[in-house]
Amino acid sequence: MLRCTRTVSLACLWLSLSGCAAARSGPTAAPAELVIGHFITIDSRVLGETRRINIYTPPGHEAGGPPLPVLYMPDGGVHEDFHHITGIVQVSTMNGTMRPFLVVGIENTERRRDLTGPTDDPEDRKIAPRVGGSADFRRFIREELMPEIQRRYATTDEAAIVGESLAGLFVLETFFREPDLFDTYIAIDPSAWWNRGALAREAAAHLQRSGQPARTLYVATADVPETQRQVQLVAEALREAAAPGVRWHHEPMPEEHHGTIFHAAALRAFRTILAPAASAAESSDSAQ
Numbered sequence: 410m411l412r413c414t415r416t417v418s419l420a421c422l423w424l425s426l427s428g429c430a431a432a433r434s435g436p437t438a439a440p441a442e443l444v445i446g447h448f449i450t451i452d453s454r455v456l457g458e459t460r461r462i463n464i465y466t467p468p469g470h471e472a473g474g475p476p477l478p479v480l481y482m483p484d485g486g487v488h489e490d491f492h493h494i495t496g497i498v499q500v501s502t503m504n505g506t507m508r509p510f511l512v513v514g515i516e517n518t519e520r521r522r523d524l525t526g527p528t529d530d531p532e533d534r535k536i537a538p539r540v541g542g543s544a545d546f547r548r549f550i551r552e553e554l555m556p557e558i559q560r561r562y563a564t565t566d567e568a569a570i571v572g573e574s575l576a577g578l579f580v581l582e583t584f585f586r587e588p589d590l591f592d593t594y595i596a597i598d599p600s601a602w603w604n605r606g607a608l609a610r611e612a613a614a615h616l617q618r619s620g621q622p623a624r625t626l627y628v629a630t631a632d633v634p635e636t637q638r639q640v641q642l643v644a645e646a647l648r649e650a651a652a653p654g655v656r657w658h659h660e661p662m663p664e665e666h667h668g669t670i671f672h673a674a675a676l677r678a679f680r681t682i683l684a685p686a687a688s689a690a691e692s693s694d695s696a697q
Contacts, residue, residue: 445495446512451557455549456518462554463487463514464562465495467502470509477511478567479558480683481550481591483524483576485514490671494571497676507679510569513558515550524575526582528604543579547587569593569683573671575600581628581643582608585615589622593682596628597674598667601639609642616650623654627682629674631665658682 446465453460463485470477480498484490491514501507517523521537523546534540558564568591572580577599584594585608601609626647630640644659658681662670 445492448516449557449561451553453549453553455545455553456523458518460518460549460554461486461516462557463491463516465491465498465512465514467498467509467511470511474563476563476565477509478565478569479513479562480510481513481515481554481568481570483515483546483570483572483579484517484520486516487514489517490514490573491516493672494675497672497679501676501679505685507683508685510683511558511562511564513554515554521575524572524579525603526578526608528607530603530605533603543582546579547583547590551587551590567592569595571595571597571675571678572599573597573674574667575603577628578603578608581626584624584626585612588615588624591624593625594627595675595678595682596626597678598629598631598633598636598670599640600636601643602635606639606642609639609646612643612646613650616646616652616655621652621654624656625682626655626657627660627678628658629660629662629670629678631667631670632663633667636667637661637663656682 446463448461448463451460451462467477480494482490482494485494491512494514495512498507498510498512502509519537519539519542522539522542524543525533525540526543527541528534555568570580570583570591570593572578572595574597577596578601580594580596581599581601583590584596628640628643630637640659644657647655647657647659658678660674660677662674665673
């Protein structure tokens, strides 16, 4: 009898506790969205299509404050590199190793069309139905995207761009062909083999043009021999030209592969050339 009573008492206690837990938890709440930025769309006359643009504002700048410089990035979709780069920007801004930037990610529609220049290599033309549209893509950035960002946000006149692989090729090509479009260019493992390495061969001629604007280039390479060779030619052209106002860094990273270099090189680039003024002055001593 005692055993039975004790068993019932324990069962009642368990039911009582279960009921209290259920009462405390209540109905299961639906998951809420985790928001790290927002997006706008631009109906581009230049490209003949609607483009989605993803925006990230660094911590402490969401509700106004001083104007921000802008970091533009091709491959800037939410399923591309937007989250990766904004994460680096977030932690670098918070720990003081990078100045705060508004990040503008340009989501792709036809990536290989937009990020490549013309080519006469039949092998290059096999990578996509349409290639060679980089000039139009730059025109879209200059005439439509930049004015829209300046209209919507409080920004300074400073603009930077970061890209890897074909996006790195676009960054490097823009540095030489439209050098006034950005102040800072970060090209990570750029596909400089495009069009049989024409960009590297033309680098010296581009640097000899008069009226070169002040600008900064950071280019990093992984363990791909052809990319290393082409970027070395670019570095040699920069060294020989010694163009006034052109500050550049060549960062070989042979320990990295093409698929692993982006995060490591972006972090290093941001700390080197987008750092607060004191840190940037210190790092400039190591510029090539």
